Structures are given as structure tokens and as C-alpha cells.
Amino acid sequence: MASFVKAAQTSDIPAGQGKCVEVEGKRIAIFNVDGTYYAIDDVCPHQGGPLSEGELSGTTVTCPWHGWRFRVRDGVWADNPRVKIGCYELRIVGEEVQLRVGG
Numbered sequence: 001m002a003s004f005v006k007a008a009q010t011s012d013i014p015a016g017q018g019k020c021v022e023v024e025g026k027r028i029a030i031f032n033v034d035g036t037y038y039a040i041d042d043v044c045p046h047q048g049g050p051l052s053e054g055e056l057s058g059t060t061v062t063c064p065w066h067g068w069r070f071r072v073r074d075g076v077w078a079d080n081p082r083v084k085i086g087c088y089e090l091r092i093v094g095e096e097v098q099l100r101v102g103g
Contacts, residue, residue, distance in 0.1 A: 002102030010095050013037070018061065018072075020052035024101045028088060031072045033059055038072040039088040039099055045077075 007021045013032040020042045021028050029042035029052035038059070042052045049065030060078055062069045069078035075087035089100040 002100050004089075004091060004093075004098040004100045006096050007039075007090075007099045008097040010037070010092060010097060013097070016056055018052035018054065018056060020050060021099075023099050026086075026101060028086075028099065028101070029061070029072075030090070030097055030099075031056055031061060033072065037090055037092060037097055039090045040070060040072055040075040041086040043085075044068055044070075045083065045085060 007023050013019045013030055015032050015034055018029045018031040027042040028039050030039045042050055044051055044063040046066055046068050049063040051061050051063055054061040054064045059071055059073050060069050061072055075085040077083035091098050
């Protein structure tokens with residue numbers, strides 16, 4: 001099983017915003033929802049838009065390119081639950097945001 005790796009500092013991700021990090025060659029968006037952090041793929045499956053730059057409303061992020069909406073807590077497309085992007089296990093250790101990417 002893959003181990004956790006440091007991806008960011010909590011201070012890097014203000015509440016209500018996202019940040020793109022690269023871990024093990026993957027672009028991952030980390031979101032801060034009122035102090036609770038979530039991690040999903042940063043690449044929208046529609047046309048590759050950067051989800052970390054999208055508008056966060058509650059636990060849903062809207063792709064800034066074409067408006068596809070994803071739930072940050074599980075990576076499910078809000079308009080079609082059969083479509084899902086990667087969702088990653090995350091933990092906070094002190095001020096570090098740590099991700100487990102590999103299986």
C-alpha cells in the first residue's frame with residue numbers, strides 16, 4: 001500500500017479555495033471546505049480544465065472552462081453520478097496536507 005506524502009501546507013489553501021499540486025506525476029486539486037480538506041483529480045474529464053481553479057460552492061467545484069460540477073468529497077460528477085474522477089485519501093499532520101496517491 002502506498003504511503004502518505006506531503007503535498008502542501010494548510011496555509012497554502014485558504015478556506016473556500018483549491019490548489020493544484022503534483023504528486024507522483026499526477027495533478028491533484030486539494031480543496032479547503034471550512035477547514036476540511038479534500039483531494040480529487042485536477043483535470044476535468046470533459047476537456048482537461050483545471051478544477052483547482054474552479055469556483056467552490058459548499059463541497060461542489062465547478063470547472064472554470066465549461067461548467068462541469070464535481071463533488072470534492074468523492075469525485076462524482078454532480079450532473080451524472082455514473083461519471084467519477086479520482087479521489088484521494090488525505091490527512092492533516094500538524095500543518096502538512098498529506099496525500100496517499102498510489103494503491
